[in-house]
Amino acid sequence: MPKGKGSSMSEGEAAAGAYERWDLVEGMESEKREQRKARKGAVPSLLTLSPERAITLLYVLLALTFVLFMALTIVTLQRVSAMWEALEQARMRSENSHTTARHNLSEAQDTLDEQLSVELKVMRGRLQNVSQEVERVWWKVAECQRECGKELADRLRVLEERDVLEPVLQQLAEARQEQSRVAALLDKALQETHNLSEIFCTRCPSGWQQFDRTCYFFSSTTKPWLAAKEFCTNFSAHLAIVDSQQENKFLANHVMENQKFWLGLTDRYREGDWQWTDGRSLSLPFWNNGEPNNVGSHGEDCATIYSNGRWNDVPCFQAEPWICERSC
Ligand SMILES: [Ca+2]
Ligand SMILES: [Ca+2]
Ligand SMILES: [Ca+2]
Numbered sequence: 001m002p003k004g005k006g007s008s009m010s011e012g013e014a015a016a017g018a019y020e021r022w023d024l025v026e027g028m029e030s031e032k033r034e035q036r037k038a039r040k041g042a043v044p045s046l047l048t049l050s051p052e053r054a055i056t057l058l059y060v061l062l063a064l065t066f067v068l069f070m071a072l073t074i075v076t077l078q079r080v081s082a083m084w085e086a087l088e089q090a091r092m093r094s095e096n097s098h099t100t101a102r103h104n105l106s107e108a109q110d111t112l113d114e115q116l117s118v119e120l121k122v123m124r125g126r127l128q129n130v131s132q133e134v135e136r137v138w139w140k141v142a143e144c145q146r147e148c149g150k151e152l153a154d155r156l157r158v159l160e161e162r163d164v165l166e167p168v169l170q171q172l173a174e175a176r177q178e179q180s181r182v183a184a185l186l187d188k189a190l191q192e193t194h195n196l197s198e199i200f201c202t203r204c205p206s207g208w209q210q211f212d213r214t215c216y217f218f219s220s221t222t223k224p225w226l227a228a229k230e231f232c233t234n235f236s237a238h239l240a241i242v243d244s245q246q247e248n249k250f251l252a253n254h255v256m257e258n259q260k261f262w263l264g265l266t267d268r269y270r271e272g273d274w275q276w277t278d279g280r281s282l283s284l285p286f287w288n289n290g291e292p293n294n295v296g297s298h299g300e301d302c303a304t305i306y307s308n309g310r311w312n313d314v315p316c317f318q319a320e321p322w323i324c325e326r327s328c
Pocket of ligand 3: 295
């Protein structure tokens, strides 16, 4: 488009630029028109489908949608089921742990109750003992009060009556002195009697031996134990009873070698229970080694003494020499 006459070169160049811009604008407009034509051509191509094909296509789309919906539903249900199962397991674990805890708590409570019951019983017993001890102490205190009061009263009465009792006490002391003097005289008389007895004891019967104010008879014949016992009784004596080691030695000294003499010792009433003929139990034994052994079918129930002073049990029916003993 021309602007003036004075500048022919610049006007030509301006015109050429204007033409170029015009072509460019025209090209762009043409391109836009072609694009609009292409879009208008495409829409009618979809709309030009037949109804059957459109319905088929619609069904296909619906089927795909349904399948997709079902798949999503199944996945969702599986997830919900898994979550529900996990929740159920968690609930069962919780319930189990709760039951176990309750059971343990119940056992602990029972044990505690039992321990408390035992301790309570022990404490009750101790309390009862303490109560009884306190009661005993109170009784003792009350008794002591009574006794002490009585003793005090007695002492006061003695003090009050001392003047009255003084002559009586004096007489009592004199009586005691007299009693002592009489006792001394009696002792002296007994000693003299004893000495007389010693003198008379030197006169044992003929054939009897004397030892320590006692007479002994050593037989020269033999008899069974019971017959020998009866013989001694007829002489107001008894078979020898050993009361001391000295007496046993005296008897042994009068026993001949290789002989044994009856003693007044037997277990014929109860086996193993050795008793003297006066009823006393044996307390000072001098048994030989291995004796008493009660051998034989009839047993051995009567004791004899050897010349060495040792004893042996032999059958009572056996005939042996014997020893009688009696006081002077
Ligand atoms: Ca004797
Ligand atoms: Ca015996
Ligand atoms: Ca024997």
